[in-house]
Amino acid sequence: MKLYNENNPAPNPRKVRIYLAEKGLTVEQVRVPIMKRAHKDPEFLKKNSLGQLPVLELDDGTFISESVAICRYFEELNPSPAMFGTGAKERALVEMWIRRAEFRLWNPMGQVWIHSDPRTAPVVPLQYKEFGEMNRKVVANAMTWIDGEMADGREFLAGGNYSIADIVLLCGIDFAKFVNMDMPEECARLRHWHARVSARPSAAA
Ligand SMILES: N[C@@H](CCC(=O)N[C@@H](CS)C(=O)NCC(=O)O)C(=O)O
Structure with a gap:
């Protein structure tokens, strides 16, 4: 599993990093430098056709975009502590x-x-x-x-x-x-x- 990520101030990848820190989870991270337009590279567009970060790549080759959807995926697998409410x-x-x-x-x-x-x-x-x-x-x-x-x-x-x-x-x-x-x-x-x-x-x- 890999998290395609960008450093601050990019606010959407930060949501996922804060969420993972709260849950005590670690995921391999790959930086995609926005300033170098790496998120619009044809190879990256295969992962997310909108050319946006973050993206989570699962081991079966599925790509999940949208920061909250990525957190929701982790929440299903790691329900405690609950971050989407109980x-x-x-x-x-x-x-x-x-x-x-x-x-x-x-x-x-x-x-x-x-x-x-x-x-x-x-x-x-x-x-x-x-x-x-x-x-x-x-x-x-x-x-x-x-x-x-x-x-x-x-x-x-x-x-x-x-x-x-x-x-x-x-x-x-x-x-x-x-x-x-x-x-x-x-x-x-x-x-x-x-x-x-x-x-x-x-x-x-
Ligand atoms: N709704 C998306 C928004 C993703 C997004 O806009 N990410 C920014 C970085 S913070 C981005 O990649 N911007 C480049 C672009 O939209 O071209 C999410 O929650 O992940």
């Missing part, structure tokens, strides 16, 4: 927060990165700068909304237990900062949550 309610809440973090925060954050960041300009044929910049507000609104949801005093995003939903949000918040979108000052609950999850040794992955 029981119907917790599992549903974890799923709900993965999707909310992805749709509400990651999607607009990606549009800022693609459409208004000078570092992506060389590989984006047409940047819609105004659209990209507009999404900064959408990201800030998402952070403020999540901060409001945390007013119930929950310790982690989906409730009382640290989960993959926290990993998705953590990697999103940290990449947003890399694209100059830090958490708004007034988001004290979100900032406290971020400090807590960042203090876990896995966050260094």
